[in-house]
Amino acid sequence: MQLSQAGGKVIVPRRAGTRTATPTWASFVMPSADALSDAGLVWLAFAFAYGLRYRWEIGGTVPAADFQPFSTFYLPALLLAGLVMAVFAIRGIYVLPRWIGLLDLTSSIVGGLTTSMAGVILLAYFFRFNPSRLTFLYAFVIALVALLAKRFVVDRLRHRLWRRGIGVQRVLVLGAGTSGRRIIEGFLSSPMLGYQMVGYLDDEDAVAEMTVGTERGVVRAARLGRLVDLEPITTELGISEVVIALAATDAGSVERLVERCRLANLPFRVVPDLFQLAVDRVELGEVAGVPLIGLRDARITGWNDVMKRLMDITVSATVLVIAALPMLVLAWGIRRDSRGPVLCHQRRVGKNARSTRVTKFRTMVDGAAEQWEAMVAATDGADPRRFKVPNDPRRTRLGRWMRRWSLDELPQFWDILRGRMSLVGPRPALPSEVAHYEEWHKQRFLVRPGLTGLWQVNGRSNLTFDEMVRLDLYYAEHWSPWLDAKILLRTIPAVLSGRGAY
Known part of the structure; x- marks a missing residue:
């Protein structure tokens, strides 16, 4: 998302040809x-x-x-x-x-x-x-x-x-911080959701407009005023719904905005801080009348772990049989494309922070690992915990294509069959990445690393590291066979779209 500075207050009229839902x-x-x-x-x-x-x-x-x-x-x-x-x-x-x-x-x-x-x-x-x-x-x-x-x-x-503007809901976002920008970008780039992003309110004057590049070209959302202008703007522009996207530190402001929406009989939703999702883990109890608060363990244990392992074995064995011939063709192509081994074996940090080995098809030139630290140091603002380069020069010709469609990860079904990984779980981390973790980040090691996860179907490499970890923790705390099935099914269009795959 690109942000441009402009002065003045912009009012967005109802788009021609747009019919809102009554x-x-x-x-x-x-x-x-x-x-x-x-x-x-x-x-x-x-x-x-x-x-x-x-x-x-x-x-x-x-x-x-x-x-x-x-x-x-x-x-x-x-x-x-x-x-x-x-x-x-x-x-x-x-x-x-x-x-x-x-x-x-x-x-x-x-x-x-x-x-x-x-x-x-x-x-x-x-x-x-x-x-x-x-x-x-x-x-x-x-x-x-x-x-x-x-x-x-x-x-x-x-x-x-x-998509034609029929039956859409006109949405106003309150807040232009990190959460606000993410939800605004989502509305602007996804007209198929049935929402028309009218604009946003924010008390900061620095950013007056947000622009997002989409398949339909560049679309814009304007800053329509301050939070105090909520009621007159919603009335003037025929707003159907308000999305409150302020930071968790502004809890008082969120509460006041919620009350104002209720008094104005205006439908609203609140974007939660992902840190707050941990509230689902709270357990209440008492001893001799004294209330106690605890947190449930985020580990997947007991019969849940058995069911998850059975699913891993069944699916991975089936995929390995079906994909055997395509994998042989890819191996032959890697041999022909560049010098070096067909497979790449990496040490990763797995469940309970134990070292494990992960296998992938080689997609980079020989000596790529030695170039990694130099690239991180040379990239301004790079996050060493999950350093990714959209057009990594270390990739081979075939490697770029394989990464685009995640075909380099096919050998990991063998790791899943052996129990080193799971079909769904946190991304297996490199030891060099873990060295930069904060303590709360290490909670993602409570479950077996996975081939895909909530991070895969919610932005892939476009997410920040903290967002990815919070999604991993949410997954561990809310695991169910149905959640795994939904993530696996959603992974298919995520991979086929190629968004965030680099």
Whole structure:
């Protein structure tokens, strides 16, 4: 992001052709239509399931004595449709934020549909109704596919409309510090999220405009005034939502802004300081009436560790078999491209700060390691804890291409299979990097290093080191098999986009 200094106060009018989402439409009409369409899909799923079982006899011939008319399933189908709407509403599926994608929705939809179907089956058992189990199974599978397919289509349609400025939310950011700049950059570069970045308020006069280079060219966000101008500016510009992005040290200011937003009946969100995420680890207790506060251990232990290891073994073994031939081709290309070994073995700091060996395809010229310290010293403002160069001159021709698509990391699946690494976890650090760590940074060694992680799917090399470590700690404290699965699935588009890969 580039910052330019300019004087004066800039007011951003509503963009031509832009249609914002009205409160009634966003809070009632759309959720109601979403719920009713879900109910309709569930009903159709039951009808199709009935046809599969009783018309086409999928799953075995149905004896004449066991044949049931579709009217028998009217009540279960209606009940399931109603339960799906109720459970989905309780889970908040109909009022999710705009940035929630299909991947995040999947677990809620699967859980909600499973809960609803279990409720119907229990009621059927209680009232001694004994329909075909296969019909219920077919209905569940068809309904799940239909509900997910509907959301995929709606998601694609919404993004296309938002790109054209239809149904967007006009957003005002409060604060232009580190957090404010990051969120402003995100809004400006991601119109598909459905937000129009109108501008920002900040009490500092030095920066009057922010510009960000995107696929659509350079886009700008203007400083519209000071924080005291919040109410008149939101009214004048038709602001739909406010994002408060002040530093944690300005807690008093954040509290006052929150209260002002509430009094003005203005929707708002607060960007948290990543240090504050550790609050989830707090455990409360008491001894003889004396309250005690502790912190949960961030380590992944017990059955959680066993499940994670089983996933590592299964996935890494599968990938090694599938990628065996491409890896041989890459090895041949490395041999032809430059002098030196095919594989590069590096000592890294792993779990519990123990030394471990990590294997990668060689992407640099011979003697690249000896040039590293000189490059760090020669680069003004370089962070030795994670020094990266976008156009590193030490890379070979093939190495640049391999780094672009992260193909140099394929041999690390062997390290994962052997237990040196995990599929998901903190980036394995070099000993020379660890020498510059602060004490709190070393908490990332509580878990096994990973091939990918939250840092990989949230900016990769574009993140600062502190941001990367905080994401690593958040991952360790909130680990679940589903979180690993989501990170792995999000890694695919992150790698294919090549953003931050250097």
